[in-house]
Amino acid sequence: MAGERPTVVVVGAGLAGLACAQRLSAHERPLDLHVLEARDRVGGRCWSSRGWSDGQVAEHGGELIEDSQHHVLGLVAQLGLTLEHRAPTGKRWPRPGRAVIGGADVTDSELAGFPDVTRQLRTDLAATGPVRFDAAGTSLRELDEMSVSDWLDRHVEHGNASPLGLGVATLVSLNLGFDPSELSALSLHHMFVGLSDRGEASLGFSFGHESAPATHEQGTQPGLLDLAAAAVVEVMHVAGGNDLIASRLAELLPGGALRFGEALRSVARRPDGRYLLRTDAGGTHLVAEQLVLALPMPPLRAVDLEGAALSPRRMEAIESLPMGTSNKLILALDRRPSTTPSWPGFAFTDRPPVAVWDSSVGQPGEAGLLTLFSSGDTFGSSGVAHGPAEEEVRRLGTGLLDVLAPGLEGSIGEAWLDLWAEDPWAGGGYAGFAPGQYARFAGFLSQPEGGIHFAGEHTSLSSPGYLDGAVSSGHRTAAEVLTALGLCPS
Numbered sequence: 001m002a003g004e005r006p007t008v009v010v011v012g013a014g015l016a017g018l019a020c021a022q023r024l025s026a027h028e029r030p031l032d033l034h035v036l037e038a039r040d041r042v043g044g045r046c047w048s049s050r051g052w053s054d055g056q057v058a059e060h061g062g063e064l065i066e067d068s069q070h071h072v073l074g075l076v077a078q079l080g081l082t083l084e085h086r087a088p089t090g091k092r093w094p095r096p097g098r099a100v101i102g103g104a105d106v107t108d109s110e111l112a113g114f115p116d117v118t119r120q121l122r123t124d125l126a127a128t129g130p131v132r133f134d135a136a137g138t139s140l141r142e143l144d145e146m147s148v149s150d151w152l153d154r155h156v157e158h159g160n161a162s163p164l165g166l167g168v169a170t171l172v173s174l175n176l177g178f179d180p181s182e183l184s185a186l187s188l189h190h191m192f193v194g195l196s197d198r199g200e201a202s203l204g205f206s207f208g209h210e211s212a213p214a215t216h217e218q219g220t221q222p223g224l225l226d227l228a229a230a231a232v233v234e235v236m237h238v239a240g241g242n243d244l245i246a247s248r249l250a251e252l253l254p255g256g257a258l259r260f261g262e263a264l265r266s267v268a269r270r271p272d273g274r275y276l277l278r279t280d281a282g283g284t285h286l287v288a289e290q291l292v293l294a295l296p297m298p299p300l301r302a303v304d305l306e307g308a309a310l311s312p313r314r315m316e317a318i319e320s321l322p323m324g325t326s327n328k329l330i331l332a333l334d335r336r337p338s339t340t341p342s343w344p345g346f347a348f349t350d351r352p353p354v355a356v357w358d359s360s361v362g363q364p365g366e367a368g369l370l371t372l373f374s375s376g377d378t379f380g381s382s383g384v385a386h387g388p389a390e391e392e393v394r395r396l397g398t399g400l401l402d403v404l405a406p407g408l409e410g411s412i413g414e415a416w417l418d419l420w421a422e423d424p425w426a427g428g429g430y431a432g433f434a435p436g437q438y439a440r441f442a443g444f445l446s447q448p449e450g451g452i453h454f455a456g457e458h459t460s461l462s463s464p465g466y467l468d469g470a471v472s473s474g475h476r477t478a479a480e481v482l483t484a485l486g487l488c489p490s
């Protein structure tokens with residue numbers, strides 16, 4: 001304790017932890033605030049990749065900001081940052097995009113059944129009621145026990161063997177970073193129509209929906225490729241790099257509050273209700289009235305929480321909530337992809353699940369940057385989480401481009417690989433819900449226990465896995481902490 005000031009510790013300086021800490025530090029009542037960060041930088045999975053030709057910037061992690069990311073967009077405006085638009089908002093991207101499924105281009109008519117899929121997802125949700133752990137009835141549990149693959153087999157003609165089933169499964173796999181057999185069927189509802197809940201403000205957030213061109217045309221349902229285009233192309237990026245959000249937030253913290261190279265190692269509740277925290281930086285310890293855990297589940301598993309007096313359900317969630325594998329191969333080009341007539345705007349394929357998009361669009365210069373985004377072990381496992389790609393991986397990327405966007409192979413220069421599952425402070429791309437886990441954890445992960453508050457994308461029910469989920473969870477926990485201290489959240 002520093003005098004009368006209550007000690008609040010935020011663990012993790014990703015967007016969730018920083019958004020929380022900045023709100024806390026802006027309160028008129030000064031707090032003894034500490035932000036512990038294991039790495040030597042802020043931002044966590046919001047980390048920009050610089051040093052490319054023409055000063056262009058790619059993203060190692062969170063990149064695409066949709067219209068519906070209201071919390072992120074609010075912060076961007078508040079911090080005086082500007083956005084680059086990848087396509088004129090609300091207008092159809094001039095190139096159609098490409099889906100190569102089972103080795104062949106999928107046609108619009110093969111995907112024509114997609115509106116029936118979204119109708120069935122809405123019908124399911126009408127029967128289950130709110131998707132929450134404390135309201136889970138039989139129909140919710142039954143749906144939740146199914147996997148995405150099971151659901152597609154049941155509700156799509158020829159299921160996972162059809163172009164539509166495979167197209168949906170591939171987008172799920174790419175967007176969430178898991179094999180569809182590993183995910184609860186409710187991941188489909190979550191992704192394509194949004195979940196109903198009585199929790200956070202930005203409900204109904206779902207893949208591509210607010211910007212999908214068809215939603216601007218009255219009475220039409222967006223098609224699968226419309227949604228994919230909207231999620232990947234009709235999006236925004238912070239000029240200069242998304243991680244400027246993190247660095248600007250960090251600059252607003254009081255001097256000395258942010259401590260790098262301090263990994264939390266244990267939390268124990270003391271008899272007076274405060275928490276004793278130990279880090280591995282020289283055996284440092286802190287005593288906190290209020291604690292915000294804003295780190296992903298895999299590194300949290302490595303923290304000794306035995307004495308933290310957490311509930312059995314919390315310990316089960318920490319142990320079992322899985323993290324997807326989302327990887328990026330960033331390729332430098334000596335020209336813009338759009339100067340090649342065959343460039344489709346964006347493209348994805350199922351074997352292996354890979355999507356490609358232009359990360360240089362909207363940025364100055366003549367050169368180009370492509371991002372190949374994949375789930376699973378497409379790019380192998382080098383043991384190095386982030387670094388220049390080896391020649392073998394670069395060749396693999398070139399081969400994938402040959403399938404997805406032929407004509408660009410000759411213009412490829414340097415390559416960078418991000419394998420997030422190999423990053424010890426992330427342990428994967430972002431969290432997902434395995435079969436049975438919505439009924440156990442939806443709406444629970446955000447609930448505080450004692451003086452411990454939980455932030456991070458995985459705690460957001462409206463936009464888990466997104467930058468927006470991280471920011472909104474940071475703002476939620478700041479309000480929780482201030483309320484717990486008897487201070488009015490401003």
Ligand SMILES: Cc1cc2nc3c(=O)[nH]c(=O)nc-3n(C[C@H](O)[C@H](O)[C@H](O)COP(=O)(O)OP(=O)(O)OC[C@H]3O[C@@H](n4cnc5c(N)ncnc54)[C@H](O)[C@@H]3O)c2cc1C
Nearest residue numbers: 012014015016038044045062063064263264299456457467
């Ligand atoms: C490849 C990839 C692509 C993505 N694409 C998009 C996208 O296009 N659009 C989008 O909206 N989102 C995207 N995301 C998701 C988005 O980046 C994340 O949801 C968001 O950045 C998570 O923020 P966070 O604060 O919850 O967690 P993190 O950013 O992981 O922050 C947690 C922090 O805690 C620190 N930490 C961990 N363990 C400890 C410890 N023991 N002690 C102290 N500190 C610790 C970590 O170092 C980290 O800084 C993507 C993510 C990845 C990986």
